[in-house]
Amino acid sequence: MQNNLRYIKLYLKNNQKRNMDSTDKKILTLLQDNSRISNSEIARQIGMVPSGILERIRKLEENGYINDYTASVNPDKVNLGLLAFVFVRTDDMAGEWSTAEELAKLEEIMELHHVAGEDCYLLKVRMANNKALADFMREKLTQIKTIRSTKSVIVLDTVKETSKIQLPEVE
Numbered sequence: 001m002q003n004n005l006r007y008i009k010l011y012l013k014n015n016q017k018r019n020m021d022s023t024d025k026k027i028l029t030l031l032q033d034n035s036r037i038s039n040s041e042i043a044r045q046i047g048m049v050p051s052g053i054l055e056r057i058r059k060l061e062e063n064g065y066i067n068d069y070t071a072s073v074n075p076d077k078v079n080l081g082l083l084a085f086v087f088v089r090t091d092d093m094a095g096e097w098s099t100a101e102e103l104a105k106l107e108e109i110m111e112l113h114h115v116a117g118e119d120c121y122l123l124k125v126r127m128a129n130n131k132a133l134a135d136f137m138r139e140k141l142t143q144i145k146t147i148r149s150t151k152s153v154i155v156l157d158t159v160k161e162t163s164k165i166q167l168p169e170v171e
């Protein structure tokens with residue numbers, strides 16, 4: 001019985017979600033700067049062994065600190081130079097998600113946010129040009145019957161755009 005209790009405590013200790021510490025923060029910062037950085041380079045920069053880095057990254061992934069690893073594609077190089085934000089107002093009742101579910105299916109939408117205020121959703125889209133944006137709105141958004149109105153804002157210049165999260169201080 002005593003051995004079982006010790007095993008359960010050890011299991012719980014090893015499998016509980018843990019808070020991020022300063023080493024985890026350093027690892028996450030390096031990965032946000034370059035997701036292709038090797039474990040050995042991370043280890044060299046923060047003074048650990050690569051196997052320890054591998055284990056920490058695995059735990060950060062398991063505990064949901066790391067969602068995925070992506071490449072940042074230059075939109076101009078793939079003919080998607082027009083950036084626009086579209087505010088969407090719907091006829092949905094409070095707590096209803098049918099419009100959000102339909103919007104989320106559209107591959108052109110990079111980000112979909114449920115927002116407070118007069119509008120219900122804020123969309124981020126990249127298109128080739130103004131005509132492509134107009135076509136998207138006319139051919140895709142108007143097909144969703146619960147959308148009451150839209151308002152578009154076209155970005156003239158991007159001053160700052162990042163996917164990096166400012167990590168909080170840790171103890």
